[in-house]
Amino acid sequence: MSSGKFMAHRPSAEQPQWQPLREHAQGVARRAEHFVRYLAVPGVGVQARLAGYLHDLGKYREAFQKHRLGWDPAVGQPGAFGERRVPHSDAGAKFLEARWRTRPRGGSPPAPDAGRELPFVVACHHGALRSVEALSERLSGTALEEVLPLLRQAFAELPDLADLVREDLPPLPLQGTGRAFLIRFLLSALVDADRLDTEEHGSPSRAGLREAHAEGPEEMACLLARLQAAQERRAAEDARHPQPINALRREMYAEALSHAGDQPGFFRLTLPTGAGKTLTSLGFALAHAQRHGLRRVVYALPFTTIIDQTARVFRGVLEREGEFKVLEHHANLEVPERAEGEESQTSAADLATENWDAPIIVTTTVRLFQETLFGTRTAQLRRLHNLSGSVLVLDEVQTLPAHLLTPTLDALRFLVRYAGCSVVLCTATQPALDAGPGFSGLEQVRDLVPDAGRSFRALRRVAYELRLDTPTPWPTLAAELREQPQALCIVNTRAHAAALYTLLGDDPAHFHLSTLLCPAHRERELFRLRERLAGGLSCRVVSTQLIEAGIDVDFPRVYRALGPLEAIVQAAGRCNREGRRAEGQVVVFRPEDHRLPPGDYEVRGSLTASLLREGPDLHDPEVFTPYFRDVYSRVSTAPQDFDKAHAELNFTRVAAAYRMMEDTVPVLIRGYDPARVDALLGTLRDSHGQERRHAWRALQRYTVNLSRSQAAQLGHLLTDVPELVQRAQRLGVDPPRLRQWPLTARYDDKLGLVAEGADELFTAF
Numbered sequence: 001m002s003s004g005k006f007m008a009h010r011p012s013a014e015q016p017q018w019q020p021l022r023e024h025a026q027g028v029a030r031r032a033e034h035f036v037r038y039l040a041v042p043g044v045g046v047q048a049r050l051a052g053y054l055h056d057l058g059k060y061r062e063a064f065q066k067h068r069l070g071w072d073p074a075v076g077q078p079g080a081f082g083e084r085r086v087p088h089s090d091a092g093a094k095f096l097e098a099r100w101r102t103r104p105r106g107g108s109p110p111a112p113d114a115g116r117e118l119p120f121v122v123a124c125h126h127g128a129l130r131s132v133e134a135l136s137e138r139l140s141g142t143a144l145e146e147v148l149p150l151l152r153q154a155f156a157e158l159p160d161l162a163d164l165v166r167e168d169l170p171p172l173p174l175q176g177t178g179r180a181f182l183i184r185f186l187l188s189a190l191v192d193a194d195r196l197d198t199e200e201h202g203s204p205s206r207a208g209l210r211e212a213h214a215e216g217p218e219e220m221a222c223l224l225a226r227l228q229a230a231q232e233r234r235a236a237e238d239a240r241h242p243q244p245i246n247a248l249r250r251e252m253y254a255e256a257l258s259h260a261g262d263q264p265g266f267f268r269l270t271l272p273t274g275a276g277k278t279l280t281s282l283g284f285a286l287a288h289a290q291r292h293g294l295r296r297v298v299y300a301l302p303f304t305t306i307i308d309q310t311a312r313v314f315r316g317v318l319e320r321e322g323e324f325k326v327l328e329h330h331a332n333l334e335v336p337e338r339a340e341g342e343e344s345q346t347s348a349a350d351l352a353t354e355n356w357d358a359p360i361i362v363t364t365t366v367r368l369f370q371e372t373l374f375g376t377r378t379a380q381l382r383r384l385h386n387l388s389g390s391v392l393v394l395d396e397v398q399t400l401p402a403h404l405l406t407p408t409l410d411a412l413r414f415l416v417r418y419a420g421c422s423v424v425l426c427t428a429t430q431p432a433l434d435a436g437p438g439f440s441g442l443e444q445v446r447d448l449v450p451d452a453g454r455s456f457r458a459l460r461r462v463a464y465e466l467r468l469d470t471p472t473p474w475p476t477l478a479a480e481l482r483e484q485p486q487a488l489c490i491v492n493t494r495a496h497a498a499a500l501y502t503l504l505g506d507d508p509a510h511f512h513l514s515t516l517l518c519p520a521h522r523e524r525e526l527f528r529l530r531e532r533l534a535g536g537l538s539c540r541v542v543s544t545q546l547i548e549a550g551i552d553v554d555f556p557r558v559y560r561a562l563g564p565l566e567a568i569v570q571a572a573g574r575c576n577r578e579g580r581r582a583e584g585q586v587v588v589f590r591p592e593d594h595r596l597p598p599g600d601y602e603v604r605g606s607l608t609a610s611l612l613r614e615g616p617d618l619h620d621p622e623v624f625t626p627y628f629r630d631v632y633s634r635v636s637t638a639p640q641d642f643d644k645a646h647a648e649l650n651f652t653r654v655a656a657a658y659r660m661m662e663d664t665v666p667v668l669i670r671g672y673d674p675a676r677v678d679a680l681l682g683t684l685r686d687s688h689g690q691e692r693r694h695a696w697r698a699l700q701r702y703t704v705n706l707s708r709s710q711a712a713q714l715g716h717l718l719t720d721v722p723e724l725v726q727r728a729q730r731l732g733v734d735p736p737r738l739r740q741w742p743l744t745a746r747y748d749d750k751l752g753l754v755a756e757g758a759d760e761l762f763t764a765f
Contacts, residue, residue, distance in 0.1 A: 006060055006153065007071045012202035018071070018078075019201040021059055022157040027200070028052040029160075031193035032186075038389035038420035039185060043172060046164070051121050051190050053154070053161040054096065058088030060150040087142075091150050093123035093135075094142045100171065115171050116649065117179065121186045125194060129187065129376040129651035174418070176647040177407075181414045183649065184373070188384035192355045195382065206351060213324045213348040215295065219359050223318050223325065224286040227279070230317040245579055248458055249276035256280050256448040260287035264294075264422040266412075266445040270430045270452040270621050272459045273573025278313060278395070281426045284448055285391040288422055296390045298361045300368045302399040304330050305519070306550035310395075311362045318360065324348040327358035330367055347690060356383035365400065366660045368392075373411045374658040376651050388419040396549065397425045397433075398566045398624075401660055402600045402631060406638035407646070409433065409442060424448070428573065429566035430621060432628035439632065452621045460619050461576040462584040466612055468562065471592040477559070478503035481540050486533060488541045489559040490548065490571050492596055492605075496561065498751055501542040506750065513543035517752035518669045520701040526551070547574065554578050559587045563596065564604035565611060565627050569618055588612065603634050665711035666703045668721055668740040671747040677702050681723040704741070704753050714755055717745050 008024035011017060029052030036048045058064060065071045066081035068088075100115025116132070123135055155162040174182050200207040216222065231253065238246040252275055259267070269284070271277045285297040299314075301307055311328040319325045327349060352358040371380045372387070392415065394400070400408055415421040425433065425445065435441040449455065474496075481487050481504055491497050494514045501512040511529045513522055532539040533554065545563075547553065548570040554577040560568050568588055576584025590609075596602040607630055616623045639657040646654050670677050680702075683695040711718060718739040728735035741747060746754045 005073050005076060006065060006157070007069055007073075008056060008059060009198060009202055010069055010071075014204055015202050017201075019198075021056065024197055024201070025053050025056060025154070025158060025161070027197035028055060028190070028193045031196060032189045035189035035193060035385045036185065036388070039182075040418050040420065041172060041174060041182060043170060044182070044186070046167075046169060047118060047172060048186055048189050050096075050161075050164055050169070051092075051118050051186060052193055053158060053164065054092030054118075055122050055125050055190055055194060056088055056092070057095065057122075057147070057150050057154055058086075058091035060153040061086060061088070061091070064088050089123055089126050090139060090142045091147045093119040094139050094144060094147050095151055096122060097139055098144050099165070117172055117183050117186060120183050120649070121190055124187060125190050125378065128378065129184070129381075131650045131652055132648065134652070177410055177643060178414055178418065180646050180649055180651070180654070181373070181411065182418070184381055185385055185388070185419070187378070188381045191378045191382045192385060195354070209348055210351055210357070213352075214357075215359050220286055220290040220294065220297075223359060224283070224290055227283055227286060227317050231279070231283070245274065245459065248455060249280075252276060252449055252455055253280045253283055256284045257287050259446070259448050260284060261291050262288075262446060264288070264292055264420070265416055266442050267422065267424045267448050268430060268445050269424055269426045269448045270428065271449065272428050272456045272621075273570070274577050274579075275455055275459060277426060277428070278310060279317070280448075281393045281395070281424055282314065285393055285422075285424060289391050292422075294389050294391055294420070294422070296356075296359050296361065296386070297393065298356075298363065298368070298387060298390050299393045299395065300363055300365045301395045301550075302365050303396075303546070303549040304364060305522075305546060307362055307364065309550060314360055314362065324352070325358070326360040326362060327352045327356065329353050329356070329361060329363045347693070350693065354379075354382060356386040365394065369404075369408060369411065370658055370660045374407070374655055376655045387415060387421065389421070391422045391424065393424045393426055395426045397427050398429045398431045398628075400431070402603075402635045402637060404638065404658060404660060405632060406440065407642055407654075407658060409440070410643075412442065427566075428621070429569050429624050431566075432625045432632070436629075439629070456619055456621055459579070461579050461581075462558075462572050462586045464572070464618055465585060465587045467587060467589040468609065468612060470590075471594065472589045473592045474500055474503055477589070477591075478505075481542075481559070484540065484557050486539045486555055487557045487559065488543065488547070488553065488555040488571075488574055489561075490543050490545060490567075490574075491561045491591070492545070492563050492601075494544055496591060496593070496595075497542050497544050501750065504540065504542060507540075509538040509540055510750075511539070511541045511543075512750050512752075513541065513547055514752065515544065515546060516704060516754075518672055518702050518704050521669075521672055521752060522546075523701070526553075529553070552577070554580070555584070556581055557585045557587070559589060562588060562590045562594065562605060562609055562612075564601060565608040565618075566604075566624065568608065572618070600631075600635055604631055607631060607634070662707050664705040664707055665718075666700075666705055666738050667711070667718060667753070668699070668738055669702050669704060669747055669753065670740055671743050671745075672702060674743070681721065685723040685727045703738070711739065717742065717755070 006021040007018045008021040009019040029049045032052035033045045033049040036044050062073060064086040065073045066079065067084045068086050070078050070081060072079040096115065097119045119139065120129065120135060123138065172182060234246070235250060252271055256269060269277065269281050271280065282297065282299070289295065289297060299310065301310060307328060307330055311326055314326045372384050375381055412423055416423055433441045434445055435443050477489070478500060481489060489500065491500060494516055497512060497514050501510065504510050509532065511525050513525060517525065529539050529541055530553065545567060548567060551574070553574050555575055558571055558575040560571040572586045575586050596605040607627065611627060642654065642657055645657070668677070677699070680695045680699045684692055684699070706714070719742060720735065721738055721740045724735045724738060741753060748754050
């Protein structure tokens with residue numbers, strides 16, 4: 001029988017012993033203090049320890065011990081008392097709220113909102129951050145007179161807590177939005193500390209798996225050495241078959257790494273497409289982390305279409321067989337909560353998704369910003385503290401949405417100033433994020449390759465032809481495309497892509513790419529068109545902007561519908577990419593039915609139309625500075641009253657306003673490779689453990705994401721997935737938020753999902 005009068009957790013399938021509340025509080029306090037060690041905020045470690053001690057103060061209630069745990073503290077034995085709900089996270093929060101309202105002896109009265117951080121942290125460690133009003137309403141139902149006896153019980157078991165409470169702790173110094181971010185970090189540290197201590201007691205196999213893959217003290221140095229060895233192997237291979245572009249890549253790589261010893265802060269890496277930006281940014285991040293004692297690299301990309309590709313590259317140079325160093329984490333088809341006791345085994349990667357405890361994280365900007373930095377749920381915030389002491393690489397940084405730029409930069413400033421982070425802004429088309437008159441941007445951004453223009457001039461591989469004065473009819477464009485042996489045409493909307501492909505005509509050499517094709521379908525089409533390109537066969541492709549996002553293809557001629565300036569230059573990166581020709585041709589045209597997706601994209605496109613008439617040098621990276629300044633001056637860079645709501649700690653309102661993309665509904669395409677889809681669904685219905693998780697991951701390749709409005713428009717066609725409903729009923733859980741496109745509805749072998757008369761489907765990009 002475990003020693004201790006009060007218990008925190010019952011025995012489990014793996015652990016026959018009860019966990020004393022004293023041991024749990026001590027473990028959580030120790031971990032929480034350790035988890036905030038990178039935060040440069042005076043007193044934050046002590047506050048995290050205090051939160052750890054008090055987070056489960058309500059478990060000292062006799063009713064909780066009896067009716068939630070089945071434990072009789074009076075006799076120190078388990079008993080049968082009947083299950084009923086008893087709160088526990090309110091007690092510590094109530095005490096902390098009262099403590100900060102009390103005038104210290106000989107001191108001045110505290111500020112009205114002093115010490116508001118820890119009540120939020122303790123009260124929300126099993127829920128979600130909401131607002132000051134919601135917190136006050138919740139704690140109003142708890143009487144301080146009822147809490148004080150619980151505190152005396154805790155003092156009797158935890159002398160350190162008694163000493164800590166008697167100290168005259170000054171309030172944490174941050175105000176405004178900095179205070180809001182600090183609350184999130186403290187909550188993150190507490191949640192992860194609580195979950196890990198609970199896991200160590202109740203699930204030692206999971207805890208052991210985490211420990212087996214824990215990063216070593218020289219992790220960054222080890223990974224950097226592996227990357228350097230891979231680069232040296234590439235150099236040796238190039239020595240046998242020299243190519244000028246490879247010599248330039250090595251030069252840019254060395255130049256960036258020469259800045260690894262620079263003081264942490266903001267950095268900018270501007271390299272043209274094909275210059276080795278991915279490995280150069282990774283190399284700098286690892287070297288910079290190794291020089292400054294930072295612990296991980298977080299690599300954020302805007303699109304899931306390129307995450308798999310990037311993670312594969314990183315694993316290829318950083319991991320050895322059986323190792324886990326690179327965590328790939330994005331939102332597609334996350335597995336719903338399992339039924340209690342259903343599975344006890346998992347993988348190191350599954351565990352690392354919970355708290356981002358891995359040396360290299362590859363994720364989306366939506367997951368980084370919308371969910372982790374501005375989220376409210378504990379499952380989202382749990383990983384936040386592991387951003388501290390990291391190098392963040394924001395790839396394709398020009399895609400950060402302008403309507404959220406102010407809060408996004410605010411978050412980045414907090415990470416650099418208070419969380420011990422460095423941030424690398426990485427792209428060929430750099431946005432103007434430096435602070436300046438009338439623009440609260442980033443201070444002291446340093447260039448890793450100072451003379452970026454030199455690399456752009458050296459890798460100049462295309463010439464631009466502008467056709468802006470007279471609109472180009474779609475039939476005329478289709479006829480011109482048919483005359484080209486190999487050509488790529490990128491348009492702004494899915495409607496335009498479908499219309500142009502239809503005019504182009506069905507042919508083995510013709511391809512259509514958009515997000516209305518499921519990923520497995522797009523991968524098949526990309527494989528086929530790459531085969532034709534490599535074999536010198538005719539190949540004509542009509543695509544939406546998705547092909548501009550890190551898709552490695554090389555065409556001698558590229559057509560780009562008039563759109564944002566950065567999109568035009570990104571499209572040019574698919575033309576003569578490998579420099580096999582003296583010069584590729586990029587044609588920028590105005591379609592006869594010129595429509596742009598509304599909002600920020602439309603503003604950028606309109607500005608580009610004006611700018612191109614002035615004849616700018618699109619090979620000069622400096623062309624983007626005045627362009628982006630103009631963009632940011634013409635759009636609202638934050639939702640209305642966002643900073644005010646954030647500073648007032650209205651987390652619910654902030655999370656609702658910070659939306660990088662609209663919510664989508666995943667739709668399973670049963671008609672594409674139906675035998676494979678049926679087999680995966682059978683696995684999901686009937687199996688569990690690793691097999692089920694692998695099936696979930698594979699199934700996401702057969703889905704198309706629709707907006708909520710599009711899904712509502714097609715509600716008469718979309719149905720539940722029977723196999724997943726059966727599984728949910730068997731386990732007593734809710735089925736996942738996944739609908740299916742029935743076999744009776746049209747899914748075209750070239751156009752993908754087609755809904756007759758549903759024009760809205762094709763307007764989004």
